[in-house]
Amino acid sequence: MYPIKFHPILKERLWGGKKLGKVLGKPITSEITGESWELSGVKNDVSVVSNGEWAGKTLQQLIDGHPKDLLGQSVVERFGTEFPILIKFIDAKQDLSIQLHPNDELATKRHNSFGKTEMWYIMAAEPKAQLIVGFNKEVSRKEYVQSLDNDTLLDLLNYETVEEGDAFFINTGKIHAIGAGVLLAEIQQTSDITYRVFDFNRRDKDGNLRELHTELALDAIDYGKKDDFKIAYSKEKDRVNAMVDCPYFKTNFLQLTNNKTMNTNDRESFTIYMCVGGSVVVANDYGEAQITKGETVVVPAKSKIISLRTEGVKLLEVTI
Template identity: 75%
Template sequence: MYPLKFNPILKERLWGGTKLKDVLGKPIENDITGESWELSTVSGDISVVANGDLAGTSLQDLIEKEPENVLGKSVYDRFGTDFPILIKFIDAKQDLSIQLHPNDELAKKRHNSFGKTEMWYVMDADDDASLIVGFNKDVTKEEYAKSLENDTLLDLLNYEKVKEGDTFFINTGKIHAIGAGVLLAEIQQTSDITYRVFDFNRKDKNGNLRELHTEQALDAIDYTKKDDFKVKYSQEKNTVNAMVDCPYFKTDFLDLNAGLTQDVSGRDSFTIFMCVGGSATIANENGSVELKRGETTLLPAVSNTIKITTEGAKLLEVTI
């Protein structure tokens, strides 16, 4: 199996814009495209191979046919044929809704789904663009509920100004939102379970307010103020720099201006590369793929060696 690229799954969003086309070259056809799903086996949104002899084959079919070769034995033993990662690029022209995600236990009980732990890597940000991550003080459930009634929730939230390269880890229960003017790469558990708690009283194209999940969120929120979300990582050139290592995914940062070869024969996991800057050629024993900013590739676990050729690229490398 060679390095695989997939057709992007483009999503219109009330808050979306045009940066996915203008900055990343995605083939969007409207001015409110908010998300490009790069790797997905979410029901109804399953990625399809775009390159080579396997073009037209769905990621789910590949996994069903050769689970250990695609996923790795340890990943298959843990998740079965469920692909455990969802990879996106997100363009927020407007603020996203204030939201949070349930943990695995709650998501399994209520939705028969994984929870949703995620991370963000900021690729582009307008001047003074920010994210909302957590509370600015410890709050009680009662204080939180009262703030919703009084329309003062925003006064309780923590705002973080951002620039390219800033990285955030969003664990379950943490209230958050992507702010207007931010383009980012998102790596998350395979789950589309979101509890929306405030949406700035916006209406959709049909004049309707979007659904809120006020009651469901009450028992899912972490109400404590924490400073555990900003990821500090090395940006040393031409090596693998650790970013996030959690039970659901491991992400490293590669800032390359020369080639790099990795022996991954003992990895026992697929490898994903998201190109967040520049361009590179990524190869294993069975082929290669060209990757430019805003593109993603999946190298099956059966790969033994990964060879990256570039004169300048920034890559996020994701494994389990």
């Protein structure tokens, strides 16, 4: 039950670039690498352990063999042996498609999947880089459909200029897109269900327009104007700063200047640390693992004391 690291699962994307390699040290082999899946239980994309005695085993094999010790009693009761979170780093060299994700009810009915609530932490952003998050006014379904027909959807969208350290919470149904020049960490429900509604009329390497999900999206979109997406959080050093507490995950921000011990005796969940700056040795009673910027580690739920040894690190701490 030592702190467990996994091999990244690298994904080519039409909009991807090279920053996952240049900035985060991922072993990319393509100049359009858009995503590094750090921790995944998604079918056909299950993470494989990279350190310690379990090296070579899959996340699912560990869960099947040690469900309560790894996930925690309450997580098993709620999700069974399915890992409930998907962790990624994303490099957008170009704008991503404008998209949204269905809620649990729709995703279960249509795809036998979880919905996709997610959050973003901006690790780097080129000057004037933006996100699209929601609409800039209340929009009716009819007005939305007309904007697709008239190619004026972009006029209805809300644009947010971003910089390092900004964080955003994306509810299901909220229309959104990551803009060119953004490198971010993403925490989300385990789901790969995306409804793409506009793709800037781009074509893939074979000259084809990518599939849109216009009809599926109509019943899934939140047409309201809601300023509920920018996460206001403290960045006080050497303490746990709460960011998100939603039904699907809890995320804290830690900026440590020296060692810290975390008592997790009341936590019935695994703990994930995503390193977004610096480096740290994460240790428990069973072993330790070092992570640097762009790496992720999972501490099994059986751990009740977590030791963080560092001279300087920025971490996203994720639990259920």
